[in-house]
Amino acid sequence: MSVHDLWDGLPKAEIARRRQKNAVRWQRRWRGPDINPTTGRLAQHKQSYSDNQKPQALLDEAAQIQSPHQQGTRSSSVTVGTLLDRHLAAKADRAPKTIEADEYHASVVRDTFGDRVLSTIDATEIEIWSQRAEPAASSRKKQLELLRAAIKRGVRDNLVGVDVTEGLVVSLRHTERPYWSSQELRAVVDAASSDFDATMFRVLGFLGLRENEMRTLRVGDLVGNQLTVRDSKTRAGIRTLPVPASVLPSLVELAGSRPKADWLFVSPRRPGNAVSKGYANAALTRAVGGANAIRIDPIRRLSAHGLRHTFAAIALSEAGGNLLSVSRALGHARPSITLDRYGHLAPAGLEPLMALVDAFAVPKAA
Numbered sequence: 294m295s296v297h298d299l300w301d302g303l304p305k306a307e308i309a310r311r312r313q314k315n316a317v318r319w320q321r322r323w324r325g326p327d328i329n330p331t332t333g334r335l336a337q338h339k340q341s342y343s344d345n346q347k348p349q350a351l352l353d354e355a356a357q358i359q360s361p362h363q364q365g366t367r368s369s370s371v372t373v374g375t376l377l378d379r380h381l382a383a384k385a386d387r388a389p390k391t392i393e394a395d396e397y398h399a400s401v402v403r404d405t406f407g408d409r410v411l412s413t414i415d416a417t418e419i420e421i422w423s424q425r426a427e428p429a430a431s432s433r434k435k436q437l438e439l440l441r442a443a444i445k446r447g448v449r450d451n452l453v454g455v456d457v458t459e460g461l462v463v464s465l466r467h468t469e470r471p472y473w474s475s476q477e478l479r480a481v482v483d484a485a486s487s488d489f490d491a492t493m494f495r496v497l498g499f500l501g502l503r504e505n506e507m508r509t510l511r512v513g514d515l516v517g518n519q520l521t522v523r524d525s526k527t528r529a530g531i532r533t534l535p536v537p538a539s540v541l542p543s544l545v546e547l548a549g550s551r552p553k554a555d556w557l558f559v560s561p562r563r564p565g566n567a568v569s570k571g572y573a574n575a576a577l578t579r580a581v582g583g584a585n586a587i588r589i590d591p592i593r594r595l596s597a598h599g600l601r602h603t604f605a606a607i608a609l610s611e612a613g614g615n616l617l618s619v620s621r622a623l624g625h626a627r628p629s630i631t632l633d634r635y636g637h638l639a640p641a642g643l644e645p646l647m648a649l650v651d652a653f654a655v656p657k658a659a
Contacts, residue, residue: 299317322337374406377443394435398435399439477592481581493573495543509523509567518536520544528626530625560572577595601623
């Protein structure tokens with residue numbers, strides 16, 4: 294394996310031009326393990342980088358692994374920065390926004406531990422760092438998880454001996470997200486200004502879509518009783534959802550016989566364009582006002598994203614759904630996200646679980 298500077302020997306003007314374009318500069322080259330069918334030799338591979346930190350880290354680790362006399366000293370010389378570089382490089386095929394977020398959180402970890410050899414850091418030091426006052430608990434949790442993932446990869450690859458973050462957690466104070474009950478959601482749907490608005494509320498509240506996912510649905514995404522959601526923040530967000538029977542007729546009517554490439558929710562004011570970003574919130578305000586005009590107990594105002602929280606609340610607290618299924622329906626990247634945000638809404642206690650298990654323990658009549 295070798296690392297090459299692609300700008301080496303270029304005129305200063307050309308280097309300035311490439312720097313302005315943020316062109317890749319470094320290239321890692323290695324052979325194998327596959328065979329080139331044409332030459333019969335180990336195949337040559339290349340990978341380019343904007344900076345030399347990642348390829349150099351991989352080069353250093355390869356050199357250590359290939360040198361027998363270095364085997365015993367690796368765990369006492371590997372830095373946290375190297376572990377982070379290796380972990381991020383191995384996850385380079387994820388969604389761009391996820392990579393961007395991980396790069397940011399990795400930079401925060403590097404500010405404190407980047408140049409530190411892992412063997413010089415103990416669990417207490419990391420625990421104190423993870424409980425600092427700033428930033429928000431959710432960010433500190435992500436940073437600790439990223440550090441832990443990098444260290445676990447190092448343990449797996451025999452670069453370091455132990456995971457010093459084992460057992461450490463960042464406590465997230467629960468923040469109640471406003472939501473409606475199913476009865477309140479139905480009241481708002483019934484008070485919608487049009488069938489178009491009512492269908493939009495059903496999709497957001499009874500399927501749990503993000504507002505932008507609703508806006509970018511195509512007619513062809515509805516096939517039978519299945520709705521494919523494509524525009525999302527993570528790969529897990531690209532999902533196919535069974536449409537509830539109460540929602541399906543209004544969606545089928547909305548789709549009609551239009552071409553599959555047409556937007557499912559077309560702007561009432563701009564034919565041919567998807568419904569605008571602010572439309573759902575404005576429609577909700579009108580519907581809540583209409584519903585409250587005939588109610589003694591007023592329904593509080595929610596944003597379009599509040600309907601996504603409403604879906605989670607109905608699915609967990611009213612329908613008794615399990616967290617894994619709700620997580621998949623919401624398109625969360627990890628079930629832990631659903632647990633952090635909505636775990637308090639899940640059915641509590643072991644009695645319901647044991648009652649279900651008991652049904653299998655009773656002998657069946659002959």
